[in-house]
Amino acid sequence: PNHPEVAATLNILGRVWRDLGELDAAEEVLERALTILEREYGPNHPEVARTLGTLGNVRSDRGKPDEARKLYERALTILEREYGPNHPEVAATLTNLGIVWRLQEPAEARKLYERALTILRRCFPDGHPMIDIVERNLRDL
Known part of the structure; x- marks a missing residue:
């Protein structure tokens, strides 16, 4: 249950839930994916950044721009450092x-x-x- 491939699948599921407007479900699976990826890869891995970005999209959709901004800014720091x-x-x-x-x-x-x-x-x-x-x-x- 804590393998990075599970996290990858959870990320896909999170995007699907978001597309369907099921933001609670999307947020739940993306938070789980983030936990797995941070534990497996550490807090500064590009996969962590991608999940942060997707979670930021959900928070933005929920009308929580300050929370979304923090997630995007963290993702940006990781991506700029990596790429x-x-x-x-x-x-x-x-x-x-x-x-x-x-x-x-x-x-x-x-x-x-x-x-x-x-x-x-x-x-x-x-x-x-x-x-x-x-x-x-x-x-x-």
């Missing part, structure tokens, strides 16, 4: 942070989106879906 500042996963996390900042601090959201867009343009060709999402987020500010 450097110009990785697509860093950009995705910056985008999620921008989403939680957009209502409280639009200027902060703009900075995060612009940094994410710079990274994505280095990594992907024009028209890539991730680029389109961040450009749309910037337009919507």
